[in-house]
Amino acid sequence: MRALVIGASGQIGGHLRAQLLARGDAVVGTYATVEQPGLVPLDLDQADAVAGLIADAAPDVVFLPAGWTWVDGNEDDRARSFRQNCEQPLFVCQQAAQVGAVFVTYSTDYVFDGAAGPYAEDDAPAPLNVYGEAKLAAEQALLASGAECLILRTTTVYGPETQGKNFVYQLVRRLRAGQPFQIPSDQVATPSYGPDVAAATLALLDQGARGVWHVAGPDVLDRAAFARVACEVFDLDFDAIDVKTTAELAQKAARPLLAGLKTDKLRAAGISVRGVRAGLEAMRAAIEAGDAAAP
Numbered sequence: 116m117r118a119l120v121i122g123a124s125g126q127i128g129g130h131l132r133a134q135l136l137a138r139g140d141a142v143v144g145t146y147a148t149v150e151q152p153g154l155v156p157l158d159l160d161q162a163d164a165v166a167g168l169i170a171d172a173a174p175d176v177v178f179l180p181a182g183w184t185w186v187d188g189n190e191d192d193r194a195r196s197f198r199q200n201c202e203q204p205l206f207v208c209q210q211a212a213q214v215g216a217v218f219v220t221y222s223t224d225y226v227f228d229g230a231a232g233p234y235a236e237d238d239a240p241a242p243l244n245v246y247g248e249a250k251l252a253a254e255q256a257l258l259a260s261g262a263e264c265l266i267l268r269t270t271t272v273y274g275p276e277t278q279g280k281n282f283v284y285q286l287v288r289r290l291r292a293g294q295p296f297q298i299p300s301d302q303v304a305t306p307s308y309g310p311d312v313a314a315a316t317l318a319l320l321d322q323g324a325r326g327v328w329h330v331a332g333p334d335v336l337d338r339a340a341f342a343r344v345a346c347e348v349f350d351l352d353f354d355a356i357d358v359k360t361t362a363e364l365a366q367k368a369a370r371p372l373l374a375g376l377k378t379d380k381l382r383a384a385g386i387s388v389r390g391v392r393a394g395l396e397a398m399r400a401a402i403e404a405g406d407a408a409a410p
Contacts, residue, residue, distance in 0.1 A: 229371020
């Protein structure tokens with residue numbers, strides 16, 4: 116298989132590229148701002164460059180794990196949010212269709228309102244913030260396009276990565292440095308181990324899956340409970356964390372409180388994502404082996 120991974124310097128994109136290469140696929144990976152060996156630069160705002168790269172690579176599959184995921188930033192800049200999280204994915208999908216490629220991208224549990232999660236694929240979306248609105252608009256536009264596409268909703272992705280940016284990295288880095296770290300006590304999700312999200316993506320592709328699928332971990336945890344397990348695995352003091360309610364944190368964008376994703380459909384396909392403790396232990400082992408960024 117010939118694959119193009121747009122955003123291969125990021126968390127999911129990095130795992131996709133590594134796993135594709137490991138199984139012998141031909142892979143072109145791109146980066147936007149964080150240069151890495153073996154990747155080519157690509158600015159998704161440059162439509163001609165995007166179209167040219169897809170035409171030249173002639174891939175069988177185009178993966179787009181890249182996006183603008185800063186939720187409060189999205190709230191402040193609706194135009195940028197919709198450009199990067201809706202319009203650009205649709206354009207990439209259209210260019211992929213021109214060369215006969217399947218398009219694969221990622222969405223979020225923030226398309227739901229968090230009143231009664233975790234949610235299944237066919238539950239009614241009702242986003243509370245601009246980020247969720249943009250991601251839902253992308254889902255709807257992609258499905259309406261008639262293109263061959265696979266949309267994977269995931270949430271709270273963590274694990275070893277080259278940039279060291281995810282929640283667990285932030286927690287470990289701040290606590291080891293003795294710096295303050297605030298987290299919400301009442302935001303529930305289903306944390307998802309990044310390497311397993313990538314592996315599930317490829318397994319679904321191999322099965323010919325299309326449409327919307329949920330790829331997430333099995334544990335339904337609030338952020339404080341997730342942090343507590345991380346502290347246990349990384350030998351940190353949970354009591355050093357400043358735990359507050361969402362209302363006390365006064366975040367700019369509204370957050371769904373009872374969110375997370377049900378994965379019955381995924382498990383029926385014979386695919387699963389490991390639980391939080393197993394994922395965190397694997398993350399620590401990868402970091403200590405030098406296979407990922409250190410906190």
